[in-house]
Amino acid sequence: MTALIIAIDGPAASGKGTLGKQLAARYGLRHLDTGLIYRAVAKALLDAGHKPDDKPRAIAAAKQLDPAQFNETALKQLAIGEAASIVSAIAEVRTALLDFQRNFAATPPGAVLDGRDIGTVIAPDADVKIFVVASPKARAYRRFLELKERGDSVNETEILADILKRDERDRSRTAAPLVRAPDAHLLDTTHLDIDAAVRAAIAIVEAVRAG
Ligand code: DC
Numbered sequence: 681m682t683a684l685i686i687a688i689d690g691p692a693a694s695g696k697g698t699l700g701k702q703l704a705a706r707y708g709l710r711h712l713d714t715g716l717i718y719r720a721v722a723k724a725l726l727d728a729g730h731k732p733d734d735k736p737r738a739i740a741a742a743k744q745l746d747p748a749q750f751n752e753t754a755l756k757q758l759a760i761g762e763a764a765s766i767v768s769a770i771a772e773v774r775t776a777l778l779d780f781q782r783n784f785a786a787t788p789p790g791a792v793l794d795g796r797d798i799g800t801v802i803a804p805d806a807d808v809k810i811f812v813v814a815s816p817k818a819r820a821y822r823r824f825l826e827l828k829e830r831g832d833s834v835n836e837t838e839i840l841a842d843i844l845k846r847d848e849r850d851r852s853r854t855a856a857p858l859v860r861a862p863d864a865h866l867l868d869t870t871h872l873d874i875d876a877a878v879r880a881a882i883a884i885v886e887a888v889r890a891g
Pocket of ligand 1: 715
């Protein structure tokens with residue numbers, strides 16, 4: 681049995697996670713939010729009182745990572761996202777996490793993976809690649825609503841600043857920078873609600889599979 685692999689990449693809070701979950705459910709695939717992996721490495725460092733740019737400790741934390749132990753709510757905090765962006769720029773951290781992601785993708789019946797380098801590094805031969813974008817303002821507003829709903833005290837200006845800073849770092853790093861793969865289909869969700877974005881993503885998958 682072969683694996684169907686759908687790669688979704690895009691900047692912070694572009695809606696990749698929601699699209700990933702919904703596409704996985706629709707096509708009977710497993711879903712991996714790869715941002716959680718880098719967030720978990722960052723959280724392990726912060727919890728132990730270390731800085732996210734502590735390279736040897738970040739590499740050790742990446743090697744010891746146990747995805748079965750992920751607490752998504754704790755990992756989604758704003759401060760963890762910023763720290764994750766810092767640890768994820770360390771090439772050896774990325775290397776330590778490569779096999780887990782590739783094995784996840786290749787296990788039948790396949791998977792939807794979302795992140796920054798899925799279509800370029802993790803699964804360059806993915807069956808379908810989608811690059812999701814949305815204006816920084818739209819992304820900040822969505823993240824604001826999401827965090828508010830969870831009871832976090834955050835303000836939109838702070839979130840927008842965080843998003844812009846992370847985008848810049850994630851795009852300009854040397855190790856697997858955020859970039860659209862040449863064969864990725866662009867999906868701009870700035871003016872789409874969740875249902876419309878999911879429909880647009882499904883239309884891309886169907887068009888690619890129909891050849
Ligand atoms: O998607 P997210 O906001 O949960 O990701 C948090 C950080 O992790 C992001 O700023 C960069 C890093 N990341 C990465 O470098 N590669 C991935 N495939 C996913 C996330």
